[in-house]
Amino acid sequence: MALHMKVDPHVPEDRSLVLAAEVIQAGGVVVYPTETVYGLGANAWNRDAVKRIQAIKRRPENKPVLVIVHSDESVRRLTVAISGAAEALMSAFWPGPLTLVFRAARDVPEELTLGTGTIGIRIPSLPLCLRLAELCGLPITSTSANAAGAPVPSTVAEIESALAPGVDLFLDAGVLPARPPSTVVDVSGPIPRLLRQGAVPKERIAMIVPELLE
Numbered sequence: 001m002a003l004h005m006k007v008d009p010h011v012p013e014d015r016s017l018v019l020a021a022e023v024i025q026a027g028g029v030v031v032y033p034t035e036t037v038y039g040l041g042a043n044a045w046n047r048d049a050v051k052r053i054q055a056i057k058r059r060p061e062n063k064p065v066l067v068i069v070h071s072d073e074s075v076r077r078l079t080v081a082i083s084g085a086a087e088a089l090m091s092a093f094w095p096g097p098l099t100l101v102f103r104a105a106r107d108v109p110e111e112l113t114l115g116t117g118t119i120g121i122r123i124p125s126l127p128l129c130l131r132l133a134e135l136c137g138l139p140i141t142s143t144s145a146n147a148a149g150a151p152v153p154s155t156v157a158e159i160e161s162a163l164a165p166g167v168d169l170f171l172d173a174g175v176l177p178a179r180p181p182s183t184v185v186d187v188s189g190p191i192p193r194l195l196r197q198g199a200v201p202k203e204r205i206a207m208i209v210p211e212l213l214e
Contacts, residue, residue: 030170035129068142101186
C-alpha cells in the first residue's frame, strides 16, 4: 500500500522530502505537487523506473518524458549543448513553468527521449520541487499524474483512484488550483520553436528571443 504524507508545497519540511528522495533514488514512484499540476516523479536515469511511469499512466511509449532539475549544472549533464537563446530563456524564466527541449546527451536513457534525440527540462519555481530535486541529486520525471488522455486530477484522492497501481508515495498538498501547464520551447535547433503555449505567455518569450517560431 502506498504511503501518504501531507506537505506544504511552499514551505516543505525536509522530513517528507527526504523520504520522497529515498523512494525515488531506490527506483520508486512519487506523486508530488508542481507549480502547475500533480506530477509523477521517478529517477530519470533509471530505465525501469521510467517504464513504471508509462505503465502507471497507461500511456503508449511514444511520448518523451520531461524532467525537472535544481541547477544549471544538472541541465548541462543532460544536454549536448546550450545555445545562446537557451541561456537567455533560462536566465529570464527559470526557476519557473517553462520547459526547454534540448539535444540530449548520449547517455540519456532512450526511455526518456524515445528516439527523438531531445529531452525536455525545467527548473521549477515551487520550493518543494526544487528541494526534492536537490535532495535526490538527480533529474526527476515530471509528467502529469493522470491516465493518458484523461484530465489531470486536482487532488491526491482522485489521482489514486484514476491511476493504475504502482505509486509508492503520495505527497499531498491538498487541492491544487487549476493552472495552465508549463510552456514548452524547443531550443535544440538554431532557432527556438514554441511547441506548447502554457503558463509563460508567448509574447514574453518573444521579448527574449524575437526569432521565436511557432
